[in-house]
């Protein structure tokens with residue numbers, strides 16, 4: 053959430069978070085790399101447009117008008133420079149002056165060879181155990197951020213992967229309304245609204261970037277899991293990938309996989325909600341996963357079908373009022389999985405992204421915990437690939453993204469919570485290869501025909517066949533007639549001839565030679 057340099061009493065009191073890029077003459081001398089033209093420290097811009105009716109507690113949540121409750125000044129970087137101090141490049145650019153274009157390819161996990169699989173699993177594990185070099189997390193609400201003595205900022209270090217988990221938790225946490233009062237759950241800054249696709253896109257980009265830096269490999273790309281297999285098994289739950297099922301406990305991961313050793317963050321949700329605290333970097337129990345094992349909900353014992361993806365990509369409107377989880381004919385609500393794959397909203401339905409989560413039936417199926425299971429990364433890269441294909445097919449323009457009245461956090465110009473530096477939903481509503489420097493190696497399924505389409509095609513085919521038969525028959529008749537006409541004058545001539553010259557009785561064979 054915030055750069056380590058800004059997690060201080062002074063920074064919080066001043067509201068300024070503009071770290072030096074290169075402190076030539078001591079701290080505060082090169083804010084945002086100003087001396088080399090990288091950027092400047094400016095007033096934060098926030099979204100003040102009205103949000104939808106779901107959130108009724110304005111003024112009570114630190115995430116409102118993000119990030120103004122914490123900081124009102126931030127770096128604005130020039131050109132292709134980016135990052136909390138303008139020390140890095142915008143996605144899609146690299147090099148010392150950020151002037152070289154790059155393209156990262158995100159591939160199907162199942163297409164990786166043995167060595168690539170090993171490297172990817174190791175990279176995830178390294179991210180799980182490596183402290184984030186730049187970012188720290190707040191473990192208290194703004195009201196209590198200076199600690200019990202008023203002078204001890206309540207921030208913690210966190211690993212790269214756990215920051216990925218924590219950011220998701222922070223975006224979905226309930227609004228604390230006071231001790232003894234129920235926390236308010238009608239709020240979600242990353243789901244059930246148009247920002248679902250943009251928020252998760254940035255979430256992945258940030259992990260990919262952090263892992264590239266950690267590995268010192270700017271070409272590292274996150275793979276994807278094509279979850280639309282229609283099967284009732286998890287095809288990536290193998291020991292050389294995301295871990296097979298344990299032989300000893302159906303809801304655990306096999307000990308042959310490093311992921312069986314991973315421990316889960318943000319488990320104590322009831323404590324956070326009743327005490328008004330925030331998840332910290334303390335880990336708890338193991339990842340739980342029991343794919344297709346939810347016997348109480350047979351509907352979530354299967355994965356989506358390839359046809360569901362094809363149908364979802366036919367929904368041409370990005371989002372529809374009320375821009376929420378009950379929107380109908382909305383591409384966003386369809387890919388998120390609250391509508392059926394054709395776009396029709398149905399409260400009983402779970403499809404695509406939601407269905408893939410629920411199929412995992414464990415840590416990966418609970419919103420406040422789901423990124424703890426590394427399958428989350430792959431499930432979301434695939435969801436992002438569908439979003440990118442939709443942007444490409446419809447040449448989508450940001451004007452189709454709602455500017456106001458979306459649920460809180462979901463308006464076009466809202467800074468996505470809790471990312472730093474501030475980044476709007478708008479900035480992620482662009483095609484990835486041209487604007488964000490990555491692309492997917494994927495083939496999209498063709499759509500099967502609907503019954504009405506099949507009937508139409510059958511009728512048209514039958515009509516064409518009948519027309520061909522008629523045309524052929526007419527042709528034969530004409531040819532025959534022409535043949536007859538060709539013979540006719542000969543006969544007439546002959547008859548005329550005979551009638552002119554012949555004076556006796558002719559036999560038929562004589563007259564038609």
Ligand SMILES: O=C1C=c2cc(C(=O)O)[nH]c2=CC1=O
Pocket residue numbers: 243402406407409410416417418419420422423
């Ligand atoms: O982690 C998630 C878990 C989810 C469960 C549902 C549901 O439809 O019930 N949706 C989810 C989204 C998640 O991100």
